[in-house]
Structure formats: C-alpha cells, structure tokens
Amino acid sequence: MLKNFVLPAVAAALLLAAAGPANAAVKGFACEPEWAALAREIGGDRVTAYSATHARQDPHHIRARPSLVAKIRRAGLVVCSGAGLEVGWLPLLLQRGGGGIQAGKPGHLMTSGHVEVSEKPGSIDRSLGDLHPEGNPHVHLDPRNILSLAETLSKRLSAIDPSGASHYADRLNGFTASWKAAMARWAPRAAALRDVPVVVHHKFWSYFIRWTGMRQTGTLEAKPGIPPSVSHLEALLASTLESNVRAILRTPYDDTDPAEWLSSRAGVPVVELPATVDREAPPGALAAYFDDVLSRLEKAIGQR
Numbered sequence: 279m280l281k282n283f284v285l286p287a288v289a290a291a292l293l294l295a296a297a298g299p300a301n302a303a304v305k306g307f308a309c310e311p312e313w314a315a316l317a318r319e320i321g322g323d324r325v326t327a328y329s330a331t332h333a334r335q336d337p338h339h340i341r342a343r344p345s346l347v348a349k350i351r352r353a354g355l356v357v358c359s360g361a362g363l364e365v366g367w368l369p370l371l372l373q374r375g376g377g378g379i380q381a382g383k384p385g386h387l388m389t390s391g392h393v394e395v396s397e398k399p400g401s402i403d404r405s406l407g408d409l410h411p412e413g414n415p416h417v418h419l420d421p422r423n424i425l426s427l428a429e430t431l432s433k434r435l436s437a438i439d440p441s442g443a444s445h446y447a448d449r450l451n452g453f454t455a456s457w458k459a460a461m462a463r464w465a466p467r468a469a470a471l472r473d474v475p476v477v478v479h480h481k482f483w484s485y486f487i488r489w490t491g492m493r494q495t496g497t498l499e500a501k502p503g504i505p506p507s508v509s510h511l512e513a514l515l516a517s518t519l520e521s522n523v524r525a526i527l528r529t530p531y532d533d534t535d536p537a538e539w540l541s542s543r544a545g546v547p548v549v550e551l552p553a554t555v556d557r558e559a560p561p562g563a564l565a566a567y568f569d570d571v572l573s574r575l576e577k578a579i580g581q582r
C-alpha cells in the first residue's frame with residue numbers, strides 16, 4: 279500500500295522538478311539583467327525571468343525587435359528601470375503585451391518609481407538628446423534600493439500569483455537576511471572609498487557613488503548621452519588634475535576614446551566596471567556583482 283502511494287508521489291515530484299520553471303506560475307520579462315536576477319531571487323521556481331538585454335548592451339539604445347515582442351506577449355510581469363531609460367523601445371513592446379503588464383497593473387513594475395530618483399531636472403526636455411530627462415534611472419547601483427525593491431517585487435508577485443504568496447514571502451525573508459549581511463560586509467569597504475574623487479564617462483554610477491560617498495568631480499559626456507566637445511574635455515582635464523582624481527569609471531559599452539584621452543593626459547587609470555550581472559544570473563549573483571565592483575575599485579585605487 280505504502281509503495282503504491284509513495285512511488286506515484288515521487289514520480290510526480292520528479293516530473294515537476296524536471297519541468298521546472300517551464301511550468302512556472304509567472305513569466306517575467308525584465309528590461310535589464312539585474313531585474314531578472316532579482317525576480318529569480320524572489321520568485322524561485324514559480325517565476326521565469328527573461329532579460330531583454332545582456333550585461334554588455336547599452337539599455338538606453340535597444341531595438342524593439344520581433345523576438346522581444348514574442349517574449350513580452352507571454353509575460354505576466356514586466357520589470358524595468360523606467361525613468362525614461364527604456365523610452366526608445368519599451369513603449370513599442372508594451373503595445374504588443376497583454377493587459378496585465380500595462381501601466382498601473384501589478385504586472386508593470388518600473389523600479390525607479392519605487393525609490394528616490396536622483397538628478398531630477400526641473401522639467402522634462404529631451405530636445406538636446408539628454409538620456410536622463412526624468413532623473414537618473416540607474417537605480418540598481420545602490421544596494422539599499424535592491425533591498426527595498428525586493429520587497430516591492432515580492433508584493434507584486436503575490437498580487438499576480440496569490441497562491442504563491444507564502445512562497446514569495448519566504449524567499450523575500452531569506453533574501454533580505456542575506457542581503458543585509460552582505461551590506462554589513464560591504465559597509466567598511468564602502469567607507470574606505472568615501473571622498474575618493476572620480477570622473478565617470480556616463481552618469482551611470484551616481485547611486486553607487488552616493489552609497490559609498492565617493493566624489494564625482496566630472497563626467498566625460500557633456501550631458502547624459504551627449505559626447506564631449508573639445509572645450510568640455512579641456513575643462514575636464516584641468517579639473518581632473520586639480521581634484522587629484524583617482525579613477526575614470528566606464529561601463530563595457532561606453533566609448534573608450536574620451537576616457538583614454540583623459541587618462542593619458544591626467545595620468546589617472548581607466549577602470550572598466552561591469553554595468554550589471556549576467557543575463558542568466560543565478561541567485562547570489564547580485565551580491566557577487568557588488569563584491570566584484572568593490573574589488574575592482576579597491577584594486578584600481580590601491581587599497582588592496
């Protein structure tokens with residue numbers, strides 16, 4: 279009797295495990311890999327998380343290609359940075375998506391709408407090609423934002439998939455505990471970066487800089503998305519020398535020339551930092567990402 283009962287149960291469990299996320303309750307569509315990674319952290323096996331972009335792609339400039347349309351059509355949750363980062367492609371994709379992922383629905387999560395956005399201009403003006411007309415959208419670079427957004431995401435998942443509510447609450451608890459422990463480990467490393475002057479290519483690192491207390495003395499871009507003019511570069515060289523800048527920060531997809539120009543004249547190293555996690559990043563990858571960025575900075579400025 280016992281045999282007859284146990285075996286089908288085991289077989290069913292194995293079948294379920296093998297089917298895995300293919301039968302997940304929620305199909306997630308993330309604009310950037312960090313949000314796919316966070317969805318995997320909180321969603322576990324109830325959520326699949328597809329990222330529209332990979333770590334070496336500039337999320338400001340993506341084409342709304344047919345394969346992305348096919349993905350968003352099946353999505354029950356869309357997680358993106360918002361604040362205009364994906365304005366060139368996400369609206370087109372959303373038009374093809376279902377009702378549950380439209381603005382105002384639980385399946386539509388723009389993370390910048392749930393944290394404090396910095397560098398907000400007085401009025402929205404894209405006329406000069408400014409890529410940050412609604413403030414800085416790169417909110418994943420402050421670990422405190424990740425902590426609060428994990429909770430926001432957990433609530434949204436519970437709203438979309440109520441029968442998984444306790445599953446999401448459990449996973450949120452686990453993630454929150456490990457993230458807080460990681461933040462405690464990072465705190466002295468961040469403190470050691472306080473007041474270190476840096477120049478950035480694009481205003482990508484603003485939240486990370488605010489968290490660590492580093493000092494951004496200038497940007498290679500004249501404005502977000504606007505390449506530097508000769509006069510801009512010359513003024514930046516002067517201020518870089520004056521401020522004793524320790525590093526020039528760039529993402530893998532920023533144009534290398536302006537940073538090299540400044541580096542060779544000011545004698546300051548260029549530090550390429552990963553913009554985000556891998557597209558298929560497993561749980562744990564977000565914490566490893568901050569470890570990696572901190573290590574690269576420590577190495578570059580000679581603290582390790």
Ligand SMILES: [Zn+2]
Nearest residue numbers: 409481482502
């Ligand atoms: Zn940007």
